[in-house]
Amino acid sequence: MAVAALSNEETKPIAAWGAVLSMALCVAVLIASEFMPVSLLTPMAEGLRATEGQTGQAISISGLFAVAASMVITTAAGTLNRKWVLIALTGFMLVSLVMVAAALDFTVLMLGRALLGICIGGFWALAAAVIMRLVPESDVPRALALMYGGQAIAAAFAAPIGSYLGGIFGWRAVFWALTPIVAVNLVWHVIALPSLPARQRQGFRTMFGLLRRPYFLRGLIASMLSWGSAFTMFTYLRPFLEQVTGADVTTLSILLLVLGCAGFVGTWASGRYVSGSVAPLLKVPTLLMGGCTLGLLLFGGSVVAAGLFLAVWGAMNTTMSVIWMTWMSQNVDDAPEAAGSLMVAAIQASILLGAVVGGLLLDGLSISATFAGSVVVAVIGIALIGNGQRLLKPE
Template sequence: MTDSQDFSNLSNRRRMTALILLTLTVFAIGTAELLPMGLLLPIATETKVSISTTGMLVTGYALGVVIGGPVLSALAGRLPRKTVLSVFLLVFIIGSIVCTAAPSYGLLLAGRVISSLAHGTLFGMIVVTAKNLAQPGKEGKSIALVGSGLTVSVILGAPLGTLLGQHLGWRFPFLVISLLSAAALLGIMKQLPPLPRSKGGSLKGQLRIVSRPDFLLVLLITIFGTGGTFAGFTYITPILERITGFSSDSVTIILLVFGAGSLLGNIAGGSLADKRLVPTLFGGLILLAVSMAVFTWSSHSKAAAVISVFIWGVAAYSIIPALNMLVLNKAGDAQELASTLNISAFNLGNAIGAFIGGLVIDSTLGLAAVPWVASVVTLLGIVLAIWSVILEKNRKCDRLPEYPFENRTA
């Protein structure tokens, strides 16, 4: 019996309540991850450290997600998923409380690391749970719904947190995140049905699955797909100000346009992935590569730049539900560990993309070349996706479909 069958008798109301609670959790975690980016100056001033040192609050968090998520997910073993969700959300809350009360930079960084260790496992568990809670044939929509919490954290949560921090002190947003997460925890403990872990897979067996070349290839698609987005998006503000000629106030509005596009792309990508997974992934990756390449030229025109940014947002987030579903379809009995590894791949892609963009800016190519280089990074993701499909077809021809795509995704 699969986990999804265990949930077949759930009422639509309880199913939706559970998904909303998971979405709220994703929103809180996503907002917390981004908070220091808008509060570097006040944090640096109060804690008496340099801005570059304060930036470790972002870098340290990302490393905690990449390293801690897979390790802790594996150590959690076969504990019921509801238990794991509750425990790790509690750990995340403890980290946020430490950040709120931290009297020094060292304790603030420690609080960030504590929260980051829970981040990867929580996201991985939430994606798998969203898939299991979905009605048959609507897994992509369910994953897209909880994923929208991350999108809203980018376009609303982080800016609002920055605003609160600037007027009420940088600790106040961390307190709000703590309270919001506590509310989500209480709701999950009360409303989420019992969630057993995937059956039949020992830790050794799960490690065998996630170390397979074809599975690692899917993780590379995630790294380069998201890496392309963040190679460009990390530096979109200086591009819009210095090349396009927008004011800083106008850039804020344009970022909301990107956010609106990403929300639409996430919803559309989830719906389309339920019908045709592989074509949805390829379509999104191609649109992403093209939109960023076009932005190299459209960034010289204000109207064209706004249109390009919107399409860029749609494309960037349309691939996320498809990537999550692809990983789960390849994971067999390693659903939770595989999903957590994919979250680590997302974060690694973000870090690599931002690093590549920085190298381009410091090179003779300069700021104007960032969009087309970002497009090239995504093209690598497309090549890897083609390779993955070829390997899958060869495996089917050889009659060795150990972890094939579902029929509807072919």
């Protein structure tokens, strides 16, 4: 379905856009599942008799297991066909949602979120390498943008709908509602994904080899800072909008919808304009997102100002993913699975640390301290990226 035979037994993909769309749907439900607690943080905390800072760790625990899974997935999967590995990971997501929706205490919630973390780490570690096999090289940025369109869909609709429906039916109903979508995606994977036999095994030795490349290590740290800044803020966005902006449930849902819909703009722009060397673009998302977080600190009491800042933040959030994964595909094309594992581990570690540090700042100081910490991390990331040239592989 997805490939045509060429000379010397080498195969190159004919664009398998149906499979890319299946990946995009998986991204949508994966992102929705991972970050739904952001829009439901307050009612989940009340229902489980925990603080908002503690409940925010439901995101950090999935990040912790995602880090571990991303590091071992290519070794653990060995010679297994990557199609069936992706199908199994999607099955883990379905089980996780059922556990979270049915959780009667904080422990079961955290176990369900840990299982989701395995799915997150495994899927994202393989995603870019799989996309590189589904379409020709020239179409990779566009295919990545399409796949991350699933992120935009989740950001646009999952949080506001989750917040709104959670207020009407309760937070458990929101997680139950995701389960049939994941089941449909599971079937779509089986139908649309072509056979993806394992290629050269890329395990820990390959990963360590990549870490000895200075340009890649710098990029890895820079990506960690970029995502760390973003999720120190995003994980605790609802408490900020409630406490500082004074948003009720309806206003909160509208603001989250604005943020999410802006993600479509970022996806469209990245698919259209991200091509060639991405060096000049690497710092743009972190610069603008950090600026928006600072703007919220200064002017977040206004609903209109908050909406404008969240719109820019949302557009840059999806753009950031496409830019960094395109950077990886261009600069580590000789070991895409190993590079993907390291990238996902770095990003999930930054989400984990962002949620932990942000929660400590929230519980120990204030929500403003959490957002200020996000800005500081963004500044460090921008300084490391510079003009992006030092993050490119040598000619």
